Amino acid sequence: MSSSTKTSLAGAAAAAPAPNRRVRRLSGRDKLVLAVMVAIPTLIQLVLVWIPTLLSIGLSFTRWNGLDLADIKPAGTANYQYVAQDYPPFWPAVQHNILWLVFLAVIATPLGLLLAVLLDQKIKGSKIYQSIFFTPVMLSLALIGIIWQLFYNRDSGLLNFLLGTAGKPNAVDWFGDAGVNIWAALFAATWRHAGYVMILYLAGLKGVDPSLREAAAIDGATATQTFFRVVFPAMRPINIVIIVITLIESLRAFDIVYVINRGTNGLELISALVIQNLVGEGQVIGVGSALAVILLVISLVPITWYLARTFKKGVAE
Amino acid sequence: MSAPAITRLDTGHAEPVGRKGKRHYGTHIFLTVMAVIWLIPLLWTLFTALRPKADTDKYGYFSFQGSFGFENFIQAWNQGGFSRYFWNSVLITVPAVVLTLFFASLMAFAVSRFSWKFNITLLIMFTAGNLLPPQVLAAPLFEMFKHFNLPYALSDSGNLLNTYVSVIAVDTAFQIGFCTFVLSNYMKALSSDLTEAALVDGAGVWTQFWSIILPLCRPALAAMATLEVIFIYNDFFWPLLFIQSGDRLPVTTAINNLQGNFLSNYNLIAAGAMLTAIPTLVIYVLLQRHFVAGLTLGSSKG
Numbered sequence: 001m002s003s004s005t006k007t008s009l010a011g012a013a014a015a016a017p018a019p020n021r022r023v024r025r026l027s028g029r030d031k032l033v034l035a036v037m038v039a040i041p042t043l044i045q046l047v048l049v050w051i052p053t054l055l056s057i058g059l060s061f062t063r064w065n066g067l068d069l070a071d072i073k074p075a076g077t078a079n080y081q082y083v084a085q086d087y088p089p090f091w092p093a094v095q096h097n098i099l100w101l102v103f104l105a106v107i108a109t110p111l112g113l114l115l116a117v118l119l120d121q122k123i124k125g126s127k128i129y130q131s132i133f134f135t136p137v138m139l140s141l142a143l144i145g146i147i148w149q150l151f152y153n154r155d156s157g158l159l160n161f162l163l164g165t166a167g168k169p170n171a172v173d174w175f176g177d178a179g180v181n182i183w184a185a186l187f188a189a190t191w192r193h194a195g196y197v198m199i200l201y202l203a204g205l206k207g208v209d210p211s212l213r214e215a216a217a218i219d220g221a222t223a224t225q226t227f228f229r230v231v232f233p234a235m236r237p238i239n240i241v242i243i244v245i246t247l248i249e250s251l252r253a254f255d256i257v258y259v260i261n262r263g264t265n266g267l268e269l270i271s272a273l274v275i276q277n278l279v280g281e282g283q284v285i286g287v288g289s290a291l292a293v294i295l296l297v298i299s300l301v302p303i304t305w306y307l308a309r310t311f312k313k314g315v316a317e
Numbered sequence: 318m319s320a321p322a323i324t325r326l327d328t329g330h331a332e333p334v335g336r337k338g339k340r341h342y343g344t345h346i347f348l349t350v351m352a353v354i355w356l357i358p359l360l361w362t363l364f365t366a367l368r369p370k371a372d373t374d375k376y377g378y379f380s381f382q383g384s385f386g387f388e389n390f391i392q393a394w395n396q397g398g399f400s401r402y403f404w405n406s407v408l409i410t411v412p413a414v415v416l417t418l419f420f421a422s423l424m425a426f427a428v429s430r431f432s433w434k435f436n437i438t439l440l441i442m443f444t445a446g447n448l449l450p451p452q453v454l455a456a457p458l459f460e461m462f463k464h465f466n467l468p469y470a471l472s473d474s475g476n477l478l479n480t481y482v483s484v485i486a487v488d489t490a491f492q493i494g495f496c497t498f499v500l501s502n503y504m505k506a507l508s509s510d511l512t513e514a515a516l517v518d519g520a521g522v523w524t525q526f527w528s529i530i531l532p533l534c535r536p537a538l539a540a541m542a543t544l545e546v547i548f549i550y551n552d553f554f555w556p557l558l559f560i561q562s563g564d565r566l567p568v569t570t571a572i573n574n575l576q577g578n579f580l581s582n583y584n585l586i587a588a589g590a591m592l593t594a595i596p597t598l599v600i601y602v603l604l605q606r607h608f609v610a611g612l613t614l615g616s617s618k619g
Contacts, residue, residue, distance in 0.1 A: 030522040033521065037526070038439070044493065045493060049454065052461065053449065053453060053457075055457035055461075056456060115348075118348060119348070121344070123348075135601070136355070138598060140593075142569055143572060143594060149576075150362050150586065151361055156378040161378070191358070251450050258573075292452060299453070307445055311441055
């Protein structure tokens, strides 16, 4: 039975969902049991996820230092005006989030797809390659920040040694120099993201009906044509998941930059600015919350798109 | 017999005839280059960790001269207080994973095996919750916990901050959404005859859940458990936000302080980094199948 877990990807997509019969013949006790089963997780979810989300929105229109609840003062849209007009790191952070997204979408995700396509062929050592590319996915992003710091270090890092600049005045401090550190961080993020994408696409490729490829081959399609015209479109469900993961990951990016320098000096991201305003000397909950709401609104675009696609089918069935 | 969702994929992917004759020299060169690039940061960290500080000072970081050994690991373990941090990770990860799977399977059962007015709405809400960036909830959760007064006998901060409970609760709440989504898809694919028969025999809802559906979900639960252990062990953010005492941090968040503690002794930092990676790498080696299954289950629908 355990060998079956591997198959779930195509299995779940292929198996027709069992029709949900109307609730019937449920005793009062059964209804009570069901109500409790639903109520407890829903309560947890409401209290620790959705009510805080609403509170974030509320707090973003107030001025508060985080101490006494009685000190919360309404502030209208002042926090948003401040963020957009007078808060220097905001627009760089927006640019960096966009750059993060574009880099993952244009470099890391296609690289993962390429690796998956190459490894999906029957080539020698495919499993070993897969294990190597997948290893970074097991590591925390904080740890990845530290590992790459050792690699990028100005005087003791391997990269500057390979470039022949270690110990010389022209050595680049890859994580310290505000001009290059975002790129260095993106490279480290790619190291993890590509392996993640690869493993999902490998599963997706296995789920593509082999007769599709055979039909394309009989029709005289080249390997490239077969892939782009037949195989890739057939993986539509996976493609959607990958798009969502790429979008969400670039909005959630936080740990790596926080480990490097807490998201300052060239590594500003919206998520890091939220936290900088919540901790530290002058707590400015209102400004932090305004930034959080901006992050929320942007995130809701891919989330809504994904949920609409996923559950539209579910409801129809 | 018992795992209906599963049979089909095994037949998938018969290699088209004629492909195996091909050589793949170009592919191998590319993959080898990429694999080397992929391994370099890890190998460099391991290499640095294995060399004594005295030798790197003498011969430089880029040298094979000098001795190799595990002294840095021992020193990092003792000086960095790793036993404490690993124990904290266990205290957070184990309850959070158990609670997540338990609550998620309750919810998944109720939304997937029965049709009622808001079951899809709630499932959408659960799934969406898991996709939010955690920073969106940071301020209100922090303030809620700060203003949730507890007797000092229970918490030395007088509130929920600086407690394991705060991290466990939020980790659980955040992960329930994902697990509910995956498990409900899995349960939906189980034939309704299974529970219909039990219903006729007079089995209650709880018996259907606990004795029929849940045992059939064992593969999905194993995959989810593996995945969640890694996710929660690797979580950096919530402990960073809620826990102020350094000695209560789980290891993933604590390594951020290593650089201060080990004062640019890169050999020790590297050893500490490798120590942190060991549990996940062990799980990877032993349970790779479950981990990958979990990831792909998560992307199975839509």
